[in-house]
Amino acid sequence: MLKNNVKITHFALLMSFLNFLFFHFPFFSYVVKNVDYKSFNGVFLIISLIIVVLVVNALIFYLICSLSRYVGKFLLVLFFIISAVAVYFINTYGVLIDKSMIGNILNTNYAESSSFFSIKLIIYLVVFGVLPSIYIIKVKIINETWKRFGITSSLTLLLILTLVFANASNWLWIDKNAKVIGALPMPWSYVANTYLFYKDKFKSNEKEILLPDATIKDNQKSVVVLVIGESARSQNFSLYGYKKNTNPLLSKMDNLFHFDATSCATYTTAGVKCILEHTNTDKLYEILPNYLYRNNVEVIWRTTNWGEPPVHIKNYQNREALMPNCKGEGCNYDEILLAGLKDQILASKKNKILIVLHTSTSHGPTYSKKYPPQFETFKPVCNSVELGNCSQTELINAYDNTIVYTDYILSKVIEDLKQLNEYKSTMIFVSDHGESLGEKNLYMHGVPISIAPKEQYEIPFIVWVSNGSKQVKANKVLSQNNVFHSVLNFLNIQSPIYDEGMSIYK
Ligand SMILES: [Zn+2]
Structure with missing residues (x-):
């Protein structure tokens, strides 16, 4: 023929x-x-x-x-x-x-x-x-x-x-x-x-638009740990009413709050940008770590992920940079982000510190490879990269285990912060976007936000505050842009672009 x-x-x-x-x-x-x-x-x-x-x-x-x-x-x-x-x-x-x-x-x-x-x-x-x-x-x-x-x-x-x-x-x-x-x-x-x-x-490759200068208003030692989640959707957190216990540690924690929130987008680069900028925009304004670093705040960025806007700070640490100071099996997983973190905070000569941990725990399709074996709480799990080949139960089990591991990571961050008696401290956990796990025959994420199913944009927004540091407002539905203003509020940094209504703290 x-x-x-x-x-x-x-x-x-x-x-x-x-x-x-x-x-x-x-x-x-x-x-x-x-x-x-x-x-x-x-x-x-x-x-x-x-x-x-x-x-x-x-x-x-x-x-x-x-x-x-x-x-x-x-x-x-x-x-x-x-x-x-x-x-x-x-x-x-x-x-x-x-x-x-x-x-x-x-x-x-x-x-x-x-x-x-x-x-x-x-x-x-x-x-x-x-x-x-x-x-x-x-x-x-x-x-x-x-x-x-x-x-x-x-x-x-x-x-x-x-x-x-x-x-x-x-x-x-x-x-x-x-x-x-x-x-x-x-x-x-x-x-x-x-x-x-x-x-x-x-x-968007044009230079980021600088924000007006900011002023640090006091000498109180304070630290914010911002944990950026990857593909974590709120409906699989027992804190948000999920029937399986995926938050065994956080659910026992005092001073812990969780809020309904939605992401600006359904993919990493846009979601992370939105978490770091003061308003949801197509333009590239100075992002939170760059802005604070330029205004004399200690900023540390630790990542096992990718896709953030350009970060211009001294302490940018990826997996390779963190590995030499990490011990144990956790170093192959997101626990590496916590290696020596407390000491790094204590070693800083500055009073105001922002730490960003950009995790990758719930990134598909191989959910079952993103946590150490002892966190395989729900079994059997899906081990195939072709998610359609797994049963819905196996797939969800694997995903839920990544949430159990996230629960562990977040509670370790809090345990670390609790030991820093001289500091007022807070932890904010926000995901970059959600995830589809076979609902409507969709997997992973990336459907345009205007037509995306809610699984892809309903994200967890979890906040912990140290005793006597700040009170948290009774926030209704939050967006990723709340992070920027909340961090300025917590560190008591005055800025013309600060929006009191966008802070989650009183
Ligand atoms: Zn992502």
């Missing part, structure tokens, strides 16, 4: 057909789910979309290959390989390949991406990516005369325009669903969204 010589029109049609067959299942299953396919209009829209997808892609492939066969072949190989991986992720995790997802992928480090490797991914890659690529590379494409090229392209264009206008009554539907359907057709979803991502990145 596959000849060695093929006319360019046939080649473009074949490529478009394979592209349709391999990579458009998520697109059309979304469309079918969201139109009334029993009505004439619905059927007409579905058929039109099938034709448009086939014809538009064929036309684009045809144009590129007419201009240069080599460029055309190169791009097609690239598209088939990337689309194979993209469709694997869409089918396995229910993700959308939109702008923020491209950002997640481009920011993901090797350790994180290697946790996604699976046999199924290899099969997708070989069948949908490598095999078509071999054909594309080997085939000899026969070009047409320029006259025929002109006729073919203009007739095709006419057909597309006719279909688009015949569907005028469906434009509203397409506009309403643009967010999702723009993220599904391969390869244009990732081509367009990669462009959008870099456009935004270029924009």
Whole structure:
């Protein structure tokens, strides 16, 4: 069937057909789910979309290959390989390949991406990516005369325009669903969204906008430990009414408060930015650690994670920097963030200290690898990276164990702070975003916030205060932006941008 010589029109049609067959299942299953396919209009829209997808892609492939066969072949190989991986992720995790997802992928480090490797991914890659690529590379494409090229392209264009206008009554539907359907057709979803991502990145690469200077108002020694959670959702904390006991330690703690809260976004970079900035904005204002450091506060950043806005401080410590001073099995997990922390606080010559611990405990898909074995409280657990293969119970058990481990980490932070008698101290725990665990067939996170399910943005906001330091307001629903103003309040730092209404402390 596959000849060695093929006319360019046939080649473009074949490529478009394979592209349709391999990579458009998520697109059309979304469309079918969201139109009334029993009505004439619905059927007409579905058929039109099938034709448009086939014809538009064929036309684009045809144009590129007419201009240069080599460029055309190169791009097609690239598209088939990337689309194979993209469709694997869409089918396995229910993700959308939109702008923020491209950002997640481009920011993901090797350790994180290697946790996604699976046999199924290899099969997708070989069948949908490598095999078509071999054909594309080997085939000899026969070009047409320029006259025929002109006729073919203009007739095709006419057909597309006719279909688009015949569907005028469906434009509203397409506009309403643009967010999702723009993220599904391969390869244009990732081509367009990669462009959008870099456009935004270029924009936000501008220097951070400095905030007006701040003044430290007293000499009282005080320390804030801000723990940034990763993919922790409030509904799995027993503090928030979860039926399994995932907070055995925190639930016994005095002076501990928890509040309902929502995240600004459903992915790490935006969630962390929101925790650190004074207001929810697309611009890059001076973030909390940079602002306090510039205004003479001791700032220490410890991380096992990534994705924060640029941090300009002296004490930035990642896993490699913390390892030499860490002892025991906990060093392979987030407990490493606590190694020598108390001594580091005591060694500071400054009265005001902010410590940020950027954890990674509940990051999927391999939840069961994020805590030491003795924290495997709920069994059996899911050990597969393909979350859809695990039973819901195994998956939730593994996730709940990461919450039990988080409970332990947070209570250790508090135990450390309790020993610092000279200091007024507080701990704030806020997650960057929530997590889907199979509800609505979604896994992990990253669905655009406007259409995300609540599992992905309902986050824990847990606060502990030392005896006699501060009182906590009866806060209703909090946002991540409350952190900035609360830290200024606790450390008694005066600033023109401080907003009393946004502080969780009295
Ligand atoms: Zn995250």
